[in-house]
Amino acid sequence: MKKFALSVxxxxxxxxxxxxxxxxxxxxxxxxxxxxxxxxxxxxxxxxPIGDGTTEEEIPEWYENSPVVVxxxxxxxxxxxxxxxxxxxxxxxxQLYLAVSANKKYDLVRIDEMQVAQLAETGYFTxxxxxxxxxxxxxxxxxxxxxxxxxxxxxxxxVLDRTGSRAIWVWKDVLHAAGYTMEDISTAEGLLDxxxxxxxxxxxxxxxxxxxxxxxxxxxxxxxxxGWLYQLGGSILEKNEDGEWVPGFNNEAGxxxxxxxxxxxxxxxxxxxxxxxxxxNFMDRKYxxxxxxxxAVSAVTSAYPDKSHEELTDMxxxxxxxxxxxxKLRALAGGWMWMIPRAAPNPEVAHDVxxxxxxxxxxxxxxxxxxxxLPTSEWMFEAPQYKSKVTKDIPEPWYEQFQRGVAGxxxxxxxxxYSQIQKAFWDATQKVVVGGVSAEKALDSAANQVEKILEx
Amino acid sequence: MHKYxxxxxxxFLFPAxxxxxxFQFFAWGWNINIALRDVTIMNFRRAxxxxxxxxxxxxxxxxxxxxxxxxxxxxxxxxILSQLLIGTGIAYLLFRAERKVENFFRPIFIIPWLTSxxxxxFGWRLVLGRDTGIVNxxxxxxxxxxxxxxxxxxxxxxxxVIANIWRGTPFTILxxxxxxxxxxxxxxxxxxxxxxxxxxxxxxxxxxILKPFILxxxxxxxxxxxxxxxxxxxxxxxxxxxxxxxxxxxxxxxAFSEGRFSFAxxxxxxxxxxxxxxxxxxxxxxxxxxxx
Numbered sequence: 001m002k003k004f005a006l007s008v009x010x011x012x013x014x015x016x017x018x019x020x021x022x023x024x025x026x027x028x029x030x031x032x033x034x035x036x037x038x039x040x041x042x043x044x045x046x047x048x049p050i051g052d053g054t055t056e057e058e059i060p061e062w063y064e065n066s067p068v069v070v071x072x073x074x075x076x077x078x079x080x081x082x083x084x085x086x087x088x089x090x091x092x093x094x095q096l097y098l099a100v101s102a103n104k105k106y107d108l109v110r111i112d113e114m115q116v117a118q119l120a121e122t123g124y125f126t127x128x129x130x131x132x133x134x135x136x137x138x139x140x141x142x143x144x145x146x147x148x149x150x151x152x153x154x155x156x157x158x159v160l161d162r163t164g165s166r167a168i169w170v171w172k173d174v175l176h177a178a179g180y181t182m183e184d185i186s187t188a189e190g191l192l193d194x195x196x197x198x199x200x201x202x203x204x205x206x207x208x209x210x211x212x213x214x215x216x217x218x219x220x221x222x223x224x225x226x227g228w229l230y231q232l233g234g235s236i237l238e239k240n241e242d243g244e245w246v247p248g249f250n251n252e253a254g255x256x257x258x259x260x261x262x263x264x265x266x267x268x269x270x271x272x273x274x275x276x277x278x279x280x281n282f283m284d285r286k287y288x289x290x291x292x293x294x295x296a297v298s299a300v301t302s303a304y305p306d307k308s309h310e311e312l313t314d315m316x317x318x319x320x321x322x323x324x325x326x327x328k329l330r331a332l333a334g335g336w337m338w339m340i341p342r343a344a345p346n347p348e349v350a351h352d353v354x355x356x357x358x359x360x361x362x363x364x365x366x367x368x369x370x371x372x373x374l375p376t377s378e379w380m381f382e383a384p385q386y387k388s389k390v391t392k393d394i395p396e397p398w399y400e401q402f403q404r405g406v407a408g409x410x411x412x413x414x415x416x417x418y419s420q421i422q423k424a425f426w427d428a429t430q431k432v433v434v435g436g437v438s439a440e441k442a443l444d445s446a447a448n449q450v451e452k453i454l455e456x
Numbered sequence: 457m458h459k460y461x462x463x464x465x466x467x468f469l470f471p472a473x474x475x476x477x478x479f480q481f482f483a484w485g486w487n488i489n490i491a492l493r494d495v496t497i498m499n500f501r502r503a504x505x506x507x508x509x510x511x512x513x514x515x516x517x518x519x520x521x522x523x524x525x526x527x528x529x530x531x532x533x534x535x536i537l538s539q540l541l542i543g544t545g546i547a548y549l550l551f552r553a554e555r556k557v558e559n560f561f562r563p564i565f566i567i568p569w570l571t572s573x574x575x576x577x578f579g580w581r582l583v584l585g586r587d588t589g590i591v592n593x594x595x596x597x598x599x600x601x602x603x604x605x606x607x608x609x610x611x612x613x614x615x616x617v618i619a620n621i622w623r624g625t626p627f628t629i630l631x632x633x634x635x636x637x638x639x640x641x642x643x644x645x646x647x648x649x650x651x652x653x654x655x656x657x658x659x660x661x662x663x664x665i666l667k668p669f670i671l672x673x674x675x676x677x678x679x680x681x682x683x684x685x686x687x688x689x690x691x692x693x694x695x696x697x698x699x700x701x702x703x704x705x706x707x708x709x710x711a712f713s714e715g716r717f718s719f720a721x722x723x724x725x726x727x728x729x730x731x732x733x734x735x736x737x738x739x740x741x742x743x744x745x746x747x748x
Binding site: 271435 | 497498499500502519520581585586587588602604606607609692696697698711712713715716
C-alpha cells in the first residue's frame with residue numbers, strides 16, 4: 001500500500017510538473033532594434049513593449065495595436081521581447097556607421113531614405129525580402145517615389161512606410177491684411193510677388209520680425225529646393241545615353257531654382273539658420289509664414305485646444321510647396337523604413353513583425369499616429385482606420401494638402417555617394433543665396449564636383 | 457635573485473607602458489593604416505585596397521580643404537592670441553587685486569572652462585540667435601534690424617571665435633595667475649632695493665620666470681583651439697558656405713556624415729602634424745629650456 005501511495009505521488013508530481021512546463025512553454029525571441037527617439041511614447045515604442053516591464057509608467061491603451069502584440073496574438077507560441085537602442089537623430093548616422101563597421105547583430109534598424117543606397121552598398125543589410133516588399137508595394141499602391149527610394153540596384157531593402165510633407169504654414173490674418181489669399185501665394189511666382197507686401201504688413205501692422213522664414217542649413221532642408229528643380233524639368237542626377245549617371249541640375253531648371261531662392265530672400269524672406277526655433281517663432285507670431293512640414297500640426301493644434309477645425313483652418317493655412325505656373329506639384333518627400341541586417345539573429349521574425357504592421361491597417365495606423373508621420377500610399381491615406389482617427393487631430397483641408405505633397409513627392413537618387421552629391425548642390429545653393437555667385441557659375445562648379453564623385 | 461633586481465622597475469612599468477602603447481601607438485598605427493588605404497563605410501566590411509598617398513592628394517585637391525585651412529588659421533590665430541592676452545591681463549588684475557577680490561572672482565572666471573561644449577554651444581546659439589537671442593533683442597530695441605550672426609559667413613566666424621575665447625580664456629587666467637603668485641616676493645623687494653623700474657622688473661625678472669608657464673599655456677590652448685570642432689559643430693555645423701568649417705571638423709564630417717574614413721584619417725594626421733609644427737615653432741620662439 002505504501003509503495004502504491006508513493007508511486008501515485010511520484011507520478012502525479014511528474015505529470016503536474018510536466019503540465020506546468022508544457023503550459024509555460026513559449027518560444028521567447030529577443031529582437032534587437034536600433035531606432036530614433038519616439039516622441040509619442042518614450043518608454044514604449046510603437047513596435048511593442050520595451051525593457052523588462054518594470055517601468056512604473058502605465059502601458060497606454062493604444063499599445064494593443066502595436067505590431068509585436070498583434071504578432072503575438074497571431075502566433076500564440078511566440079513571445080517577443082524588444083531590446084531597443086534609442087539613438088538621438090543628431091548622432092544617428094555616426095551610430096549607424098559604428099553598427100555597420102562592428103557588424104552589430106541588430107534584427108531591425110530604422111533607416112532614413114537618404115541613406116538606403118549607401119547602407120545597402122555596405123553589405124550589412126540583407127535584400128532577402130525584396131520580393132515580398134515589391135509584392136506588397138504593388139498590391140497596396142505604394143507611391144512610386146517611395147518604391148524607388150527604397151530600392152538599390154534592383155532590390156527593395158524595406159518599405160518606406162512613413163513620411164512627412166514639407167509645408168508652408170501661413171497666418172491668414174496677416175496674409176489677408178496684405179491683400180492676398182492662399183491661392184495667390186500657392187504659385188512660385190505668386191509668392192514672390194506677394195512677399196514684399198506680406199513682409200511689410202507683418203512688420204508694420206503686426207509687429208512681427210518678418211514675412212517668411214526660410215530654413216537654411218538644417219539637415220532636412222539641404223535638398224528642399226529639389227521639388228522646384230524637378231517641377232522645372234531638372235533633376236539631381238539623370239542617366240545619359242550610355243546609362244551612366246550624370247548631373248541633371250546644370251541647366252536652365254537648376255539656374256531658375258537657385259535664383260528663385262535668392263529672389264525670395266531679396267523679396268524679404270529671412271534665411272533662418274536657427275531652424276530649431278522656426279516653429280516656435282511661427283507660433284509666437286514672429287513671422288507670417290514659415291517653411292516647415294506636416295510634423296508641425298501638433299504644435300498648432302495643441303496651442304489652440306479650444307478651437308474647432310474650422311476655426312483653425314480659418315486662422316492658419318497650409319500649402320505643401322509653391323508650384324511654378326503651368327507645372328505639376330513636386331516636393332521632396334523622403335521617409336523612414338525598417339531594414340534587416342544580414343547578421344540579424346532573427347531575420348524572419350523581424351520581417352514578419354514589420355509585415356504584420358504593414359498588412360494590418362489598425363496596427364499601421366497606430367504606428368503612424370504615434371510617430372506623427374504620414375503614410376506613403378493612397379491605400380493607407382484613405383484607410384478609415386487611419387483617416388478617421390488622424391482627422392480628429394488634423395483638420396481635413398490640411399490633411400488633403402499633405403496628401404497632395406506626399407503624392408507629388410520626389411525621392412533622392414538611390415546612389416551610395418548621395419551624401420557627397422547632396423553637399424555639392426547645397427554648396428552651390430549657398431554660393432548663390434549668400435555668396436553673391438551667379439547660379440550658372442555655382443552650378444558649373446557643383447556639376448564638376450559631382451562628375452568627379454561619380455567617377456569615384 | 458640579486459641579478460634580476462635591475463628588471464624590477466621595468467616589470468612595474470610594463471602595465472602602464474602596455475596601456476600607453478595600446479591607446480597611443482596602436483591607435484596611431486591604425487589611423488596611419490587607414491589613411492594609406494581606401495576605406496569608406498561602403499567597403500568597410502570588404503577588402504581595403506592600399507592606395508598609398510592618394511588620400512592626401514584627394515585632401516589637397518578637394519576645393520573645400522583650402523577653405524578649411526584658411527578658416528583654421530583665422531580661428532586659431534585670433535583664438536590663441538586673444539586667450540593669451542585677455543587671460544594674462546585678467547590674471548594680472550587678479551594678482552594685483554586684494555585677496556578678497558581675487559578669491560571672489562577666480563571661481564567665477566573658471567565657470568566657462570567647466571561648462572560642457574554642448575551647453576556652451578547651445579548657450580551661445582541662444583545668446584546670438586536672430587529671433588531669440590539677447591544680443592538681437594538689444595539691437596532691435598535700439599531700432600536696428602536684427603543680425604543673423606550665424607547666418608552670414610563673417611559674423612558666423614566671429615561668433616565661434618568669441619565663443620571659443622569665452623570658453624578657453626579661464627584656463628589662461630588660472631594658469632597665469634598661479635604662475636604670478638609663484639614669483640618670490642623677495643625678488644620683488646630686491647629689485648626695488650636695487651632701483652629697478654617697473655618695466656625692468658617685468659621684462660628682466662618676471663617674464664623669464666613666467667616664460668615656461670606662457671609656453672605651456674600656449675601649447676595647450678593651441679592644441680585645444682585647433683581641435684575645438686565640437687563647439688563649431690554644434691554652433692554652426694561648419695556653415696554657412698563652409699565659412700566656419702575648420703580642418704578637424706572637415707575630417708569629422710567626412711567620417712561621420714559621408715563615411716569617408718580614409719579621407720578623415722588623412723586629415724587627422726595632417727592636423728596633428730600642423731599642431732606639432734606649431735609647437736616646434738613655439739619652442740624655438742620662446743627659447744625655453746623645459747628640462748634643466
